[in-house]
Amino acid sequence: MEKLTEQYLARLDKMKEENLAVAGEFLVMAATLLYLKSRTLLPVQDRPPEEVEEEDPKWELIRQLIEYRKFKDAAGQLGDREALHSKIFGRTPERVAAPPGMMGPGNVSMFDLVWAFQKVLRGVEERARAGRFVEEEFTVGQKIEFLLDRVPIGEEVPFEDLFRTMSSRGEVVVTFLALLELIRLRQLMARQEGPLKPIFIQRAPEGGWPAPVLDEGEQGDETGQPAGESPA
Template sequence: MSFTVAVDQFEGPLDLMLHLIKEKELDLFDLDIHVLTEQYLLYLNKMEEMHLEVCSEYLVELATLIEYKSKKLLPKQEAELNDAYEEDPKDRLVRRLLEYQQFKEISEQLKQLYLDRQRQITKPISIESEEWIKANENQPVQGSPYELAKAMTKCLRRMQLLRPIETKYTAKEISVEDRILQITARLADLPETFSFERLLEDCHEIHETIVTFLAILDMAHTHQLYFTVDDADTIWFRRGA
């Protein structure tokens, strides 16, 4: 059987698992862990054969898969006793896969919304903004819109690890313009430099997070906010003109 290993194809072990589930047409809600483990191990073995470094996070997930398989070999009574005290590893894995799949879908939505919004923004840079840039030329340079979108995706991934992103929507969804007004009102209470996560403190739903992203795109374009992205892909903002 031919097996192609693309090193940069996957963003992590959960991304690889979702790919294998789709490729082998497995049912995510009735997951065959045995087949998934075999395919996952095959992929890692191929990486080693090609002398490619296998990241520790992939090995950790492999251990999780093997743990589930080993528990299925326990006597029924002992397995039931263990299940009474802890979450089923299979259920835990399926839940994490569903959350990660949801995160990927949100990321794709953000990328498309970013492109759509960029085509709509046409306001030119003001003279005041140019003067502000000259006065602060020794400060960290303004990041590119691409860096902003990329860093925000990673920010959402960090948030996803801390708490699942809810998929519900409010009955009355806030507009980008209203969100800009909200952020503008908050600027006086924020420090001179603040992170993107600070702007998301009042976001509890997907729609609010996406609208916040679109709002800061507009504000960055009109230089109401200036941003830079550090080596850890954290987005930092400063008030602009």
């Protein structure tokens, strides 16, 4: 015990200019060692009665040393991990373009069209709850004729206006399917100025827009405009 105490005191002499918190821990440990040394020098019969039955403080010191070692090892592992991660540089994620199949003619994605469709559908359901309407049956062919009638050649109509007079969920769904078919056939085009902006449906000129000619490996027209037209 005496040798261990002397080693701690020697260590404290070398830590005068080091971190105060670390030095404080060593001071506490040194004080504990000095206390234990003084107790070993004191005969058992001269010790206070309450200390005779006490657990040997050496075991408390041993437990403290074990805990200190655990924290020291954990701190070392964290330091090693920090050093390792400091050498790793993440790559800036690239902007992922929507697959060509998800884009309709024009600069409106399929996701934008579906979002606008859901908005229209909610409005129709609210109108249906407010009154009584007779559910009618419609076909995609009927609604294709309706849309070609509703959107004049060379002109455009707001997307929501195409559904404004409809009062049933079924009619809205069939009309939307007809719209997608006309976009696929390049008879109509969906146009949008930017994300979450209003969508406009434009009618193709006589004969429709010609199919775009793609170079080998090309994924689509970067301007999002129908072939044969220049961006506005």
